Amino acid sequence: MTRKPVIAIDGYSSTGKSSISKEIAKRLDLIHLDTGALYRGITYFALSKCRSKTMSIDLELLYSAFDTIQLDFKEIDNELELYLNNKSIAMEIRSPEVSDQVSFIAKQAPVREFLLETQRQIASKGGVIMDGRDIGTTVLPDANYKFFLTASIEERTKRRYMELLSFGQKTDSDSVRQNLQQRDKMDSERDVSPLRQAPDAILIDNSSLTKEETIGLILKHIEDN
Numbered sequence: 001m002t003r004k005p006v007i008a009i010d011g012y013s014s015t016g017k018s019s020i021s022k023e024i025a026k027r028l029d030l031i032h033l034d035t036g037a038l039y040r041g042i043t044y045f046a047l048s049k050c051r052s053k054t055m056s057i058d059l060e061l062l063y064s065a066f067d068t069i070q071l072d073f074k075e076i077d078n079e080l081e082l083y084l085n086n087k088s089i090a091m092e093i094r095s096p097e098v099s100d101q102v103s104f105i106a107k108q109a110p111v112r113e114f115l116l117e118t119q120r121q122i123a124s125k126g127g128v129i130m131d132g133r134d135i136g137t138t139v140l141p142d143a144n145y146k147f148f149l150t151a152s153i154e155e156r157t158k159r160r161y162m163e164l165l166s167f168g169q170k171t172d173s174d175s176v177r178q179n180l181q182q183r184d185k186m187d188s189e190r191d192v193s194p195l196r197q198a199p200d201a202i203l204i205d206n207s208s209l210t211k212e213e214t215i216g217l218i219l220k221h222i223e224d225n
C-alpha cells in the first residue's frame with residue numbers, strides 16, 4: 001500500500017484553513033490536526049495557572065510548568081480533539097480571552113520548541129493534513145503538498161464574526177477585525193517561525209471563493225500532481 005500524503009495548509013486567520021482541512025481529511029481519509037489548537041491549549045493553561053500578581057501571564061512560570069502539561073488527542077471522525085491533562089478543552093480554547101493572548105504566547109521560542117516535536121510526531125506516519133502558520137516552512141518542510149490561504153480582511157472579519165455567533169459568543173465586527181489584524185501582525189512579525197508562505201506552497205486567495213470551491217482547487221492540485 002502506498003503511504004498516504006502529508007499536507008500542509010498555512011495562512012492568515014479566518015481564511016477557512018481548519019474547516020477546509022477537516023473536510024479534505026474526510027474525503028481523503030487523513031487525520032486532521034489544527035495546530036492553532038495546540039497554541040490555544042498552552043494559552044488556556046497559562047491563563048488558568050500561570051498568572052503574575054498583576055494577573056498578566058508569567059512566562060517563566062509557564063516554562064517551568066511545561067512538565068505538568070499533558071496535551072493529548074482523541075480521534076473523532078478523522079479529527080483530533082485536544083485534551084489538556086485528560087480534560088477536553090475544545091470549547092475553552094475558543095474564548096475571546098484565549099484569542100486575545102494566543103499570538104503573544106505563540107511568539108515565544110520555548111513554546112514553539114515545546115510544541116514542535118508533538119506536531120512532527122503526529123505527522124511521522126503520514127496520512128495527515130495539518131493547518132497552521134509555519135507547517136510548510138518549519139514543522140513539515142518535506143510535506144508532499146503545501147498550500148497557503150489568504151483572503152481580504154473584510155471577508156475574514158465576516159467569517160470570524162459568523163463563527164463566533166455560531167458558538168454563542170457575543171461580539172461586534174470592529175473587535176473581531178481588530179483581533180484579526182493584531183494577530184496577523186504579531187504572527188507575521190515574530191522572530192521565531194513567522195507566518196510565511198513557503199516558496200513551494202500554492203497560494204490561494206479565497207476572498208471570493210466558497211469553502212467548496214477552495215476545497216475543489218486543493219483536491220484538483222493533489223490529483224494532478
Ligand code: DC
Nearest residue numbers: 035036039102103106132133134183
Ligand atoms: O489558527 P488559530 O487562529 O486557531 O491560531 C491561533 C494562534 O496560534 C495564531 O494567532 C497564531 C498561532 N499559531 C502559530 O503561531 N503557529 C501555528 N502553526 C498555528 C497557530
